[in-house]
Amino acid sequence: MNSSQFREASHAAIEEIIQYYDTLASRPVLSTVSPGYLRPLLPNGPPQTGESWPAIQSDIERVIMPGLTHWQSPNFMAFFPASSTFPSMLGEMYSAAFTAPAFNWLCSPAVTELETVVLDWLAGLFALPECFLSKGEGGGVIQGSASEAVVTVMVAARERIVQRRCGHLEEGEEKEQKMGEERIKLVALGGEHSHSSVQKAANIAGVRFRSVPAPKSSGFRVTAQSLRQKIEECKSKGIEPFFMGLTLGTTNTCAVDEFEEIVAVAKDYPDVWIHVDAAYAGAALALPEYQHLAAPFAAFDSFNTNMHKWLLTNFDASVLWVKQRRSLTDALSITPSYLRNEFSDSGLVTDYRDWQIPLGRRFRALKIWFVLRTYGVDGIQAHLRNTIKLGELFHSLVVSRPDLFTVVAGPAFALTVLTVNPEKRGAAKGARVTPASSPDPNHEAYLNDFTSDAESQYLANANTVTKEVYERINSGGEFFLTSTTMEGIFTIRVVSANPMAEEKYLRRVFEVLVETAEGVLTERE
Numbered sequence: 001m002n003s004s005q006f007r008e009a010s011h012a013a014i015e016e017i018i019q020y021y022d023t024l025a026s027r028p029v030l031s032t033v034s035p036g037y038l039r040p041l042l043p044n045g046p047p048q049t050g051e052s053w054p055a056i057q058s059d060i061e062r063v064i065m066p067g068l069t070h071w072q073s074p075n076f077m078a079f080f081p082a083s084s085t086f087p088s089m090l091g092e093m094y095s096a097a098f099t100a101p102a103f104n105w106l107c108s109p110a111v112t113e114l115e116t117v118v119l120d121w122l123a124g125l126f127a128l129p130e131c132f133l134s135k136g137e138g139g140g141v142i143q144g145s146a147s148e149a150v151v152t153v154m155v156a157a158r159e160r161i162v163q164r165r166c167g168h169l170e171e172g173e174e175k176e177q178k179m180g181e182e183r184i185k186l187v188a189l190g191g192e193h194s195h196s197s198v199q200k201a202a203n204i205a206g207v208r209f210r211s212v213p214a215p216k217s218s219g220f221r222v223t224a225q226s227l228r229q230k231i232e233e234c235k236s237k238g239i240e241p242f243f244m245g246l247t248l249g250t251t252n253t254c255a256v257d258e259f260e261e262i263v264a265v266a267k268d269y270p271d272v273w274i275h276v277d278a279a280y281a282g283a284a285l286a287l288p289e290y291q292h293l294a295a296p297f298a299a300f301d302s303f304n305t306n307m308h309k310w311l312l313t314n315f316d317a318s319v320l321w322v323k324q325r326r327s328l329t330d331a332l333s334i335t336p337s338y339l340r341n342e343f344s345d346s347g348l349v350t351d352y353r354d355w356q357i358p359l360g361r362r363f364r365a366l367k368i369w370f371v372l373r374t375y376g377v378d379g380i381q382a383h384l385r386n387t388i389k390l391g392e393l394f395h396s397l398v399v400s401r402p403d404l405f406t407v408v409a410g411p412a413f414a415l416t417v418l419t420v421n422p423e424k425r426g427a428a429k430g431a432r433v434t435p436a437s438s439p440d441p442n443h444e445a446y447l448n449d450f451t452s453d454a455e456s457q458y459l460a461n462a463n464t465v466t467k468e469v470y471e472r473i474n475s476g477g478e479f480f481l482t483s484t485t486m487e488g489i490f491t492i493r494v495v496s497a498n499p500m501a502e503e504k505y506l507r508r509v510f511e512v513l514v515e516t517a518e519g520v521l522t523e524r525e
């Protein structure tokens with residue numbers, strides 16, 4: 001493809017992308033293809049001679065479109081959003097054009113320097129404590145995903161504690177042996193509702209994993225007491241906690257762990273690296289009304305959030321900050337002669353290869369820079385406030401029908417988690433007395449332990465009905481919702497943080513929930 005063919009092809013592609021966005025709301029959000037749908041649509045191998053762009057482009061509609069789940073659709077209220085916006089797509093385009101696996105500063109100084117500046121801007125936007133800024137001993141780096149961010153800091157934490165135990169020993173086999181013995185004792189901790197990536201990181205880092213309870217009685221939050229208890233329990237068994245993954249906005253319910261109280265635990269156990277995973281809800285720190293949540297981070301070691309969830313930047317861009325950048329470089333820097341250069345040797349530049357798992361890296365700062373400049377702080381805050389308000393609206397609709405629904409969690413960060421009552425107006429059966437002040441008169445029912453026969457029967461029926469409603473809505477094709485189960489309670493999650501979210505879609509999904517729930521309950525009568 002030469003330049004003039006590229007001009008023509010890219011114009012046609014952009015036109016098609018714009019058309020796609022303009023018609024997103026009217027497309028069924030979920031793909032209906034069956035597994036294996038694609039192979040029969042394609043030849044057995046690549047073409048012997050090259051094809052024209054129009055021939056290739058026509059297969060987007062024929063081959064690809066039927067198999068897409070439309071994450072950008074305003075009817076996508078599942079998981080957490082994976083936002084994409086036009087300025088961020090432009091960033092991707094330039095990044096592809098300038099492709100350079102810019103692992104060292106020298107490989108493309110702009111890639112490194114823009115990343116450092118943009119991460120400092122973001123640290124300011126999120127009101128992160130000063131210790132995370134690059135002007136001190138900390139700094140930020142863009143990782144591909146929250147999962148990568150967590151495994152990266154876990155390895156840094158592992159090496160930090162091993163060095164603290166063995167750093168004084170003379171190099172040699174004896175030291176190596178002692179380091180191995182220390183590593184074998186290590187255990188990483190994560191909250192009961194921390195994302196599975198914390199446990200996965202422990203598997204990758206070759207350490208044990210233990211879960212810190214976060215029961216519904218604590219609002220699914222890790223408390224200082226439960227963390228302290230778990231650390232002590234591990235120590236009493238001769239295993240050494242060295243990492244704790246806290247969460248700001250758990251995947252199940254958007255719960256926020258007890259950060260302020262955990263500061264004292266961090267001080268009592270300085271060998272435990274405390275990381276805050278705020279993959280989704282961290283975006284809310286751009287709003288002054290949420291910034292108090294970040295103040296305790298000064299006592300913790302690292303923090304990450306995904307620009308590619310709620311922050312208008314397309315996948316992939318997970319921003320990670322550490323308080324001591326040396327912890328990363330001490331663990332991850334290995335410099336064979338072919339990577340040496342005078343700038344790296346001078347110590348005056350950042351080589352982000354030492355802050356991550358891969359060597360090469362993409363120019364991701366560009367798309368974040370474009371998004372920040374296009375929307376400005378005002379635009380980003382307006383998007384966050386609008387989607388939070390839509391979540392509150394949806395929640396108010398749900399609690400307006402206590403005969404049909406019970407809110408188990410939320411509204412929190414544009415997420416509401418609900419169940420369908422097993423029979424109309426039967427919500428409080430077998431449950432505790434409901435306080436009149438509760439916004440949802442049925443909510444207290446779910447604080448029960450469901451231990452009596454009546455309670456467990458109630459829960460079993462509620463689960464059956466909720467699951468049926470959930471499955472019918474998703475198979476209807478108009479909306480895509482996801483579910484989760486906590487302490488045996490099957491729930492439906494509705495998230496309104498999509499960049500295209502609007503009141504009419506939230507009102508409509510509520511209407512569909514009501515119609516479906518009424519249909520299912522009537523059939524059971």
Ligand code: PLP
Binds near residue numbers: 146147306
């Ligand atoms: N952490 C939390 C709280 C999440 O909700 C998710 C995904 O939804 C992740 C981590 C994983 O994110 P990633 O796909 O960027 O690894």
